Amino acid sequence: MHPTTPDGRYFVVRQQLWRCSNPSLAPAEREALVADLMAARRAVKKAKRTDDAQALKSARSRVNEAKVALGERGPVWWDDGSPDYNRFKVTNTPYAQWYEQLPDEGSSPA
Known part of the structure; x- marks a missing residue:
């Protein structure tokens, strides 16, 4: 998948850092929150499809x-x-040296 920083705080996609979920969340709590997130994302898709501005905002x-x-x-x-x-280009952070040493993604052109 995507490389995760050694401290477990971020994963990298297209040279951009994205904050990971809190690892101290209980598994059941994490599952419930992920289910809520997925339902909300489906609602975003439906609101866009139906051009419903209020539903999209919600x-x-x-x-x-x-x-x-x-x-x-x-x-x-x-x-x-x-x-x-979060959302920083990895090369503009203290993780730049770690990232450059990665075999695949770290060797991507800037």
Whole structure:
């Protein structure tokens, strides 16, 4: 799949960091939140298909709520004071050297 930073905070897609879910969530809680997220994403798709602006706004809000609850958005889930690099280009972060050493994705052109 996608490479995950050594500290487990981010995964990389197309040279961009994306925050991972909070690993301290209980498995049942994580499953419920992922189910909520998937339902909300389906609602976004349906609202777009039916051109329903109010339903789209509501569904996007539900997506955001689920992502915040999972720890992928909002306050960071770690407590060591490290900054959040979510959505940063990996080469512009302290993870650049780690990324460049990866066999496949790290050798992608910038």
